[in-house]
């Protein structure tokens with residue numbers, strides 16, 4: 001009861017009186033976090049079919065510390081208050097200061113950057129340990145850049161991450177391309193539903 005109550009309290013009201021959930025978007029630099037957040041907002045705002053042949057090109061700069069975007073998906077029980085945290089090595093040390101009050105995590109991996117999968121794994125497991133004290137916060141993995149020919153597919157990525165049985169319930173991997181928008185809505189819809197069920 002206490003847990004349910006406190007998680008309800010964490011929800012803040014959006015301008016549309018919709019409850020919203022705070023989610024952090026993390027991952028190594030250049031994984032595609034900012035592109036992903038902007039693509040999601042772009043799809044929702046324009047009510048785009050993600051398979052539309054025309055899709056706006058998104059240009060980003062490396063994120064200095066963080067950027068915040070709130071997205072109000074149609075038919076979703078929750079608005080998502082997205083904290084896009086910078087992924088440069090020095091900035092990664094600051095992630096721990098943004099964990100209080102979060103209800104979900106999106107960990108973005110550049111599947112075309114095979115050289116840094118193990119570094120991404122280390123950061124993912126470090127973050128997961130820091131979240132152990134919080135009550136089952138879902139972590140979804142965005143297997144990004146699937147539009148590139150040699151990108152690791154979900155099965156290969158999972159094999160390299162070898163996450164084993166840790167947090168079995170919470171790990172969930174979505175193949176996607178922030179570039180084309182493929183897979184983006186599916187991941188955020190899943191996350192909203194999981195957060196909503198837990199609140």
Ligand SMILES: Nc1nc2c(ncn2[C@@H]2O[C@H](COP(=O)(O)OP(=O)(O)OP(=O)(O)O)[C@@H](O)[C@H]2O)c(=O)[nH]1
Pocket residue numbers: 027028029030031032033034035036058060061062063064085086087088144145146147148176177178179180
């Ligand atoms: N091909 C391809 N390129 C992508 C995709 N997502 C992002 N990019 C490119 O990857 C580069 C880095 O993207 P950002 O979104 O700025 O990466 P970030 O994770 O926010 O990086 P930091 O802010 O430095 O932590 C940019 O050139 C993007 O255009 C994708 O799905 N496919």
Ligand SMILES: [Mg+2]
Pocket residue numbers: 033034035060061062063084085086087
């Ligand atoms: Mg960024």
